[in-house]
Amino acid sequence: MMKTLLEIKNLKTHFFTHEGVVKAVDGVSLKVDRGKTLGIVGESGSGKSVTALSILRLIPQPPGKIIGGEIYFEGQDLLKLDNKEIRKIRGKKISMIFQEPMTSLDPVFTIGHEIIETIQLHQGLNKKEAREKALEILKIVGIPDVEKRIDSYPHELSGGMRQRVMIAMALSCHPTLLIADEPTTALDVTIQAQIIKLINDLKKRFHTSVILITHDLGVIAEMCDYVAVMYAGQVVEYAEVFTLFEKSLHPYTQGLSKSIPRLNKEVEKLQVIPGMVPNLLNLPPGCPFHPRCSYNFEKCRSENPELIEIEDSHLVKCHLFTEKR
Amino acid sequence: MKWYIIKRLLMLIPVLLGVSILSFSLIHLAPGDPAITIAGEHASIQTINAIREKYGLDKPITTQYWIWLKQVLKGDLGRSIVSNESVTKEIADRFPNTFELTMFSMFFAIIIGCIAGIISASRQYSILDYSFMGLALFGVSMPVFWLGIMLMMIFGVFLKWLPISGRISMMISFQQITGFYLLDSLLTGNFEAFISSLRHLILPSIALATIPMATIARITRSSMLEVLRQDFIRTERAKGLSERMVIYKHAVRNAMIPVVTVIGLNFGLLLSGAILTETVFSWPGIGRYIVNAVNMRDYPAVQGCILFFAFMFVIVNLITDIVYVYIDPRIHYG
Amino acid sequence: MDRKNNQLKETRTQELIRRLRYNKSATFGLIIVLILILCAIFANYLAPNNPSPSPPELFNALKPGFWSQKGIEGMPLGTDALGRCVLSRLLFGARVSLSAGFVAVGIAMILGITFGTVAGYYGGWIDAVIMRIVDIMFAFPALLLAIVIVTVLGQGLSKAMIAIGIVYTPQMARIIRSSVLYIKEMEYIEVQKAIGSSDRRIIFHHILPNSIAPVIVYGTLMLASAILDCAALGFLGLGAQPPTPEWGAMLSKSYSYIVSGAWWAATFPGLAILFSVLGLNLLGDGLRDILDPRLKI
Numbered sequence: 039m040m041k042t043l044l045e046i047k048n049l050k051t052h053f054f055t056h057e058g059v060v061k062a063v064d065g066v067s068l069k070v071d072r073g074k075t076l077g078i079v080g081e082s083g084s085g086k087s088v089t090a091l092s093i094l095r096l097i098p099q100p101p102g103k104i105i106g107g108e109i110y111f112e113g114q115d116l117l118k119l120d121n122k123e124i125r126k127i128r129g130k131k132i133s134m135i136f137q138e139p140m141t142s143l144d145p146v147f148t149i150g151h152e153i154i155e156t157i158q159l160h161q162g163l164n165k166k167e168a169r170e171k172a173l174e175i176l177k178i179v180g181i182p183d184v185e186k187r188i189d190s191y192p193h194e195l196s197g198g199m200r201q202r203v204m205i206a207m208a209l210s211c212h213p214t215l216l217i218a219d220e221p222t223t224a225l226d227v228t229i230q231a232q233i234i235k236l237i238n239d240l241k242k243r244f245h246t247s248v249i250l251i252t253h254d255l256g257v258i259a260e261m262c263d264y265v266a267v268m269y270a271g272q273v274v275e276y277a278e279v280f281t282l283f284e285k286s287l288h289p290y291t292q293g294l295s296k297s298i299p300r301l302n303k304e305v306e307k308l309q310v311i312p313g314m315v316p317n318l319l320n321l322p323p324g325c326p327f328h329p330r331c332s333y334n335f336e337k338c339r340s341e342n343p344e345l346i347e348i349e350d351s352h353l354v355k356c357h358l359f360t361e362k363r
Numbered sequence: 364m365k366w367y368i369i370k371r372l373l374m375l376i377p378v379l380l381g382v383s384i385l386s387f388s389l390i391h392l393a394p395g396d397p398a399i400t401i402a403g404e405h406a407s408i409q410t411i412n413a414i415r416e417k418y419g420l421d422k423p424i425t426t427q428y429w430i431w432l433k434q435v436l437k438g439d440l441g442r443s444i445v446s447n448e449s450v451t452k453e454i455a456d457r458f459p460n461t462f463e464l465t466m467f468s469m470f471f472a473i474i475i476g477c478i479a480g481i482i483s484a485s486r487q488y489s490i491l492d493y494s495f496m497g498l499a500l501f502g503v504s505m506p507v508f509w510l511g512i513m514l515m516m517i518f519g520v521f522l523k524w525l526p527i528s529g530r531i532s533m534m535i536s537f538q539q540i541t542g543f544y545l546l547d548s549l550l551t552g553n554f555e556a557f558i559s560s561l562r563h564l565i566l567p568s569i570a571l572a573t574i575p576m577a578t579i580a581r582i583t584r585s586s587m588l589e590v591l592r593q594d595f596i597r598t599e600r601a602k603g604l605s606e607r608m609v610i611y612k613h614a615v616r617n618a619m620i621p622v623v624t625v626i627g628l629n630f631g632l633l634l635s636g637a638i639l640t641e642t643v644f645s646w647p648g649i650g651r652y653i654v655n656a657v658n659m660r661d662y663p664a665v666q667g668c669i670l671f672f673a674f675m676f677v678i679v680n681l682i683t684d685i686v687y688v689y690i691d692p693r694i695h696y697g
Numbered sequence: 698m699d700r701k702n703n704q705l706k707e708t709r710t711q712e713l714i715r716r717l718r719y720n721k722s723a724t725f726g727l728i729i730v731l732i733l734i735l736c737a738i739f740a741n742y743l744a745p746n747n748p749s750p751s752p753p754e755l756f757n758a759l760k761p762g763f764w765s766q767k768g769i770e771g772m773p774l775g776t777d778a779l780g781r782c783v784l785s786r787l788l789f790g791a792r793v794s795l796s797a798g799f800v801a802v803g804i805a806m807i808l809g810i811t812f813g814t815v816a817g818y819y820g821g822w823i824d825a826v827i828m829r830i831v832d833i834m835f836a837f838p839a840l841l842l843a844i845v846i847v848t849v850l851g852q853g854l855s856k857a858m859i860a861i862g863i864v865y866t867p868q869m870a871r872i873i874r875s876s877v878l879y880i881k882e883m884e885y886i887e888v889q890k891a892i893g894s895s896d897r898r899i900i901f902h903h904i905l906p907n908s909i910a911p912v913i914v915y916g917t918l919m920l921a922s923a924i925l926d927c928a929a930l931g932f933l934g935l936g937a938q939p940p941t942p943e944w945g946a947m948l949s950k951s952y953s954y955i956v957s958g959a960w961w962a963a964t965f966p967g968l969a970i971l972f973s974v975l976g977l978n979l980l981g982d983g984l985r986d987i988l989d990p991r992l993k994i
Contacts, residue, residue, distance in 0.1 A: 126603065128600070128602065133601070133602075134598075136594060136598060142594045143598065152602075159602065392849045504921065504971055504974040504978050506932075506945075506967055508932045516955045520956055631837075632839075634838040634841065642933060654933050657844055658934060658935075665848050672837070672841050673836050673837050676836055
């Protein structure tokens with residue numbers, strides 16, 4: 039069995055709007071190994087979600103379009119599949135959990151119906167068998183009183199419960215890859231921890247690989263094996279989770295880690311990255327981060343650096359390190 | 364569910380009371396002596412006195428209302444000045460024709476309107492979308508009576524495909540059972556009568572269906588577009604459902620919620636339209652009856668029709684509310 | 698101060714016009730409405746003939762228009778059953794229909810704004826009573842209610858206008874009421890109350906000026922329906938009476954002649970109604986999109 043489950047090569051997803059072309063994802067390359075968790079971190083608008091949606095080809099088109107790159111999943115390029123083939127991957131081999139549990143479930147069907155529908159679609163079971171399976175998976179994700187709750191409508195459940203239902207639905211067909219797009223952002227802090235723990239437990243139980251999208255470095259530290267940091271539609275740093283926290287190289291990543299409070303360190307002044315997230319319609323020339331970067335020099339303003347491997351499994355996209363090589 | 368319906372029924376009482384008061388005042392607001400208004404200008408003194416006696420017209424107005432209301436609740440809507448027939452019977456005779464016409468039209472309007480709206484929304488900005496919505500725009504601005512005349516002229520007079528007026532060909536002898544022509548002709552096995560009454564139904568139905576069809580198409584489209592933008596649609600796609608399932612099962616079910624309201628509201632327009640359509644096509648229904656009654660100053664008949672129409676409309680709104688609960692689980696029965 | 702205000706208003710109007718022009722269908726609607734208004738104003742200059750010559754020129758009855766050899770010079774859209782020029786009657790009909798629409802909507806606005814404001818501003822039992830009456834009026838299909846009122850008032854154009862005005866009142870009252878309820882909760886109204894402004898002052902200086910957008914939008918859409926309903930009443934013989942050149946009445950007097958092939962006398966008045974209503978609907982929809990997206994239904 040191959041070690042690599044998913045490999046994204048030079049993905050470009052652009053949005054063609056009235057105001058101009060938004061290069062939401064512009065040349066992203068990533069890798070996810072079997073059974074491992076990759077975290078994607080970045081500010082809003084950095085292209086994290088678009089990358090995730092591109093994997094399942096769920097980009098709304100128009101205005102969005104995947105204009106280049108390859109996404110190999112179990113050796114197969116997802117971008118070359120026809121609509122019917124990609125539908126067999128969705129929900130079965132790759133599932134997705136979304137940010138907003140409040141609006142991500144169809145309000146006019148019961149949660150049981152939603153899960154049974156998924157199971158029947160991919161496993162060819164009859165309604166009764168599918169219902170059994172649905173009950174089982176709902177129990178696993180920790181829904182109390184499942185026999186009753188399976189016939190509830192989404193509005194009758196709390197946000198945390200709905201996110202558990204989303205997870206149950208995503209895992210109902212034992213996918214090899216789970217994409218979680220900010221699964222806890224919309225939830226209360228106490229519920230957040232429960233959901234993260236649940237995903238972590240289920241990942242081990244089902245040997246599922248996970249892509250976790252978040253802007254919360256704490257969650258990354260807790261869950262991930264590898265981390266990709268995105269900025270303005272590009273990956274700026276990719277490393278193992280410890281490497282990234284201990285010796286991050288890119289100025290943006292360093293800024294990010296300084297902007298979260300930590301308990302285990304001496305009281306240090308919390309820092310904020312100066313400047314604003316760049317307008318994707320009008321990116322600065324050269325490295326898109328240079329206007330906010332305190333290290334920026336001549337070359338940063340004219341030339342966009344390449345993502346290069348500094349040491350084993352540690353890649354960074356910054357002119358500060360191109361020189362070293 | 365049962366309690367919800369009971370509650371809605373109780374809520375109807377004040378509205379129906381108001382409707383009855385308005386209908387009652389019609390006679391009293393009309394110029395002249397109410398007894399003469401009810402009996403007609405050419406009635407004999409005896410008749411007028413009998414009416415005065417029956418409705419207690421010398422008593423205080425509130426007493427008069429109660430006397431009148433009791434009669435109405437017993438099903439007595441008075442006698443037509445023109446025909447001297449019971450108004451209840453005249454309405455009952457004409458009701459099946461109006462019912463067939465409005466139901467047939469509404470059926471057309473809902474089916475075609477919803478389909479056009481769904482297609483338009485799922486292919487937003489396509490040529491099909493633009494043509495449907497262009498037609499719908501003309502549809503909502505259409506003077507029903509003119510459309511009826513145009514249909515009559517093109518398909519009846521010039522092409523001679525369909526009959527231009529009446530409920531059934533006069534050449535056909537026909538036995539009435541329930542008053543519903545389509546039903547009766549089937550029950551008696553009179554195939555010729557069935558075809559003839561169906562052919563007579565086509566043009567008026569199209570004319571009457573146009574406005575609700577256009578309105579339904581427009582609201583279905585905008586409602587669908589709104590639903591298709593929502594998060595759960597992405598969830599359904601991520602599950603691996605086909606686009607057909609996403610649109611026709613999940614999106615349509617959600618989009619129908621506002622559409623049902625509009626369908627309910629359109630029944631009012633439909634009844635207004637029926638008055639015009641029946642006049643154009645000489646359709647022997649309640650709409651034409653009320654127009655004739657107004658022109659002949661046949662107040663008891665007008666009053667009866669108003670009560671009847673308002674009652675129908677209220678019932679339709681009640682049905683709408685109940686259907687609503689069935690398709691939207693978020694509405695509580697309580 | 699005044700001048701500054703004027704300037705502000707001007708830029709607002711300018712912005713409105715700019716956004717209207719961006720909205721193609723609204724522009725199209727505006728053009729139709731402008732043509733309609735011009736026809737109505739200049740009917741006596743534009744019309745080639747007297748719309749209602751007396752005595753009728755019966756020898757000219759039901760002659761076709763420019764498309765036929767049998768037509769008469771100077772009557773491009775043919776003649777009706779009484780030998781009257783269809784085009785001239787259409788142009789004068791614009792005057793009748795448009796003014797009827799304006800009067801009806803005007804009545805609905807005056808009554809609707811009064812009742813709606815009172816109900817929304819004072820609330821309590823006044824609100825309850827007004828809204829129950831509104832509910833009862835909504836229990837009648839619009840045209841039926843108009844017919845009822847005409848039955849009481851008697852037939853004729855002016856009575857039809859009043860009837861339609863009354864029929865549209867509850868709708869206007871509801872719109873105004875919800876708008877007033879919304880504005881009433883705003884902070885600056887609270888401030889006005891706190892500094893002791895009178896109810897009258899608050900209503901006329903603060904609440905009504907801010908309710909103007911829905912009034913304009915729904916007024917335009919209502920004008921479309923008013924023209925349609927007025928024509929419908931005319932068609933049923935309950936509105937304008939002959940020889941008034943009203944579109945609905947023109948239709949009802951000439952549609953029996955289509956059997957003998959005289960299609961023009963019934964076709965053109967209907968087209969006139971259709972395009973007037975279409976134009977006002979387009980304009981109303983456009984104004985709604987521009988002025989207040991919140992109002993979308």
